[in-house]
Amino acid sequence: MTMLRNALFSIIRQEERQLEDQIEAEQKRSAPDVARLSALRQEARSLRRELEMCADR
DSSP states (O other), rough: HHHHHHHHHHHHHHHHHHHHHHHHHHHHHSSSSEEEEEEHHHHHHHHHHHHHHHHHH
16 A cells, blocks of 8 residues: 555656646746646645645555
């Protein structure tokens, strides 16, 4: 079970990093899409919460 949890944790961390990269790229655009940024940030927060829950177990 521990291996499965570690794998899930790694996948979620990777997804969070990808979202952070997308957020950074969007912010660097000459005219960032505010709605897209908001959605990406919300998704990143959700993944952080999942990571915290996994870490607590």
